[in-house]
Structures are given as C-alpha cells and as structure tokens.
Amino acid sequence: xxxxxxxxxxxILKIGQSMTLQCTQDMNHNYMYWYRQDPGMGxxxxxxxxxxxxxxxxxxxxxxxxxxxxTEDFPLRLELAAPSQTSVYFCASSFVPEETQYxxxxxxxxxx
Amino acid sequence: QKEVEQNSGPxxxxxxxxxSLNCTYSDRVxxxxxxxxxxxxKSPELIMSIYSNGDKEDGRFTAQLNKASxxxxxxxxxxxxxxxxxxxxxxxxxxxGSARQLTFGSGTQLTVLP
Numbered sequence: 486x487x488x489x490x491x492x493x494x495x496x497i498l499k500i501g502q503s504m505t506l507q508c509t510q511d512m513n514h515n516y517m518y519w520y521r522q523d524p525g526m527g528x529x530x531x532x533x534x535x536x537x538x539x540x541x542x543x544x545x546x547x548x549x550x551x552x553x554x555x556t557e558d559f560p561l562r563l564e565l566a567a568p569s570q571t572s573v574y575f576c577a578s579s580f581v582p583e584e585t586q587y588x589x590x591x592x593x594x595x596x597x
Numbered sequence: 598q599k600e601v602e603q604n605s606g607p608x609x610x611x612x613x614x615x616x617s618l619n620c621t622y623s624d625r626v627x628x629x630x631x632x633x634x635x636x637x638x639k640s641p642e643l644i645m646s647i648y649s650n651g652d653k654e655d656g657r658f659t660a661q662l663n664k665a666s667x668x669x670x671x672x673x674x675x676x677x678x679x680x681x682x683x684x685x686x687x688x689x690x691x692x693x694g695s696a697r698q699l700t701f702g703s704g705t706q707l708t709v710l711p
Contacts, residue, residue: 518699525699527685528641529676543698550635552658575640582689583648586699 487511489589497595498566506561506574506592516579517559519551519588521572527574534559542558552555566596600624603686611710616673618705620686628654629689630662632671635704636682644684645671664707678708683707 487536492507495548510517520528534553548570550562559578563570571591577586599690600623618632633641636670644707645660647653653660659672669688673680686702 489694520701523705527601527703528687529701530698533698544700582698585643587647588642591640 491589510578514578601702608704618671624687633685
C-alpha cells in the first residue's frame with residue numbers, strides 16, 4: 486500500500502512562476518488536506534476537500550488553488566509564486582475528520 | 598491568542614526518564630485530540646488520539662485529556678533516544694468552527710539524552 490504520495494519532492498521556482506503539487510492517496514479516503522509548514526512552526530491548513538468535486542478554504546488559502554476531480558487525487562496549484570510561499574507542503578487524507586490523518590512525505594518548495 | 602498552544606522547547610530528558618508534553622486549546626467544543634510525532638525532515642505520524650476525559654495508554658505513551666481545563670498532555674515513559682523528535686498537538690473543530698479541520702500547535706521539540 487503506497488498510502489499518500491506527493492510529487493515533486495523538491496522544487497525551486499522563480500518569482501511569478503506557477504506550478505502544481507501533486508497528491509494521490511490509495512486508501513479510498515473521502516477527506517484530503519493540504520498543509521504548509523514553515524521552519525519551527527506547526528502545520529497551517531491551506532485547503533481541504535470532503536469528496537470529489539467539493540473543496541473548501543482553510544486558514545491560509547491566498548495564492549493557492551485546488552481541485553478534486555477524483556477520490557484519489559488532490560492537486561495544489563500555485564499561480565504566481567512569491568517568496569512567502571517558500572515552505573514544506575504536506576498532503577494528508579482521512580476517512581473522517583475525527584480520525585487519523587495520514588500524511589504524504591512532503592514537497593519542499595523554494596521560491597527565489 | 599493562539600488556538601492551540603504548546604511549549605516550543607527544546608525539552609531535554611535523560612534516557613529512561615519520563616517526558617511530559619503539554620498542550621492547551623481555546624475552543625471548549627473541541628471533541629477530538631491528537632498527538633503526532635515528526636522527525637526532522639519527515640512527515641508527521643500519529644502517536645495517540647483521545648476523545649474523552651481521562652487517560653489513554655498505548656505502550657510507553659499515555660495521553661491525558663481534561664476538557665474542563667482545556668488541556669491535553671502526552672507522557673512518554675522510559676524515554677529512548679529514538680523518541681527525539683518534534684511532537685505536534687492537534688485539535689479537531691477549531692478555527693472556522695467547522696468540525697472538518699484539525700488545528701495544530703507549533704510543536705514541542707524533545708531531545709532524549711543517552
């Protein structure tokens with residue numbers, strides 16, 4: 486079982502460039518989440534989804550977009566990269582919010 | 598005011614000692630509480646979940662919840678150097694008032710000295 490997978494592992498972007506962070510889970514979870522983690526800080530929720538076609542904003546959604554066309558995939562889109570988006574991004578999934586969230590390995594993003 | 602507060606540490610304990618990690622939260626209606634462990638450069642992994650007042654034990658780990666005091670703690674008995682990591686407290690149902698989100702504390706860095 487692969488669990489939650491993320492690609493790429495690491496990426497350097499120039500200011501103003503765009504990219505998509507990929508996230509896939511094979512556990513048939515309805516709920517999926519995107520977090521960012523800045524150095525020495527906890528996780529901040531960017532967006533989440535309760536099922537295919539349904540997404541909602543988290544605590545820090547500005548500068549990001551998401552879509553959920555299938556149960557398995559939940560990509561995160563950065564349209565105009567800014568240095569403030571330098572962070573580690575984690576995707577997670579769960580059956581229901583009250584239970585364990587399983588995290589992917591993370592994507593380290595550097596915007597210069 | 599932060600919604601989930603943890604002492605950032607670092608907390609250092611000798612091998613074999615009990616490590617005590619604490620977390621307070623602001624929303625009285627929170628129902629689900631989690632402790633995640635995160636090794637440096639890795640993703641968080643669940644250590645314990647607790648939903649009702651009292652203690653919950655799993656091996657060397659004990660989670661304690663006191664909803665009246667809005668306080669949740671994690672005790673690690675017989676601490677090992679492999680327990681050295683950052684421990685994240687997470688609470689369900691804060692921020693927007695939705696029960697669909699977890700709010701994380703900033704984490705406590707634990708170092709177990711051989």
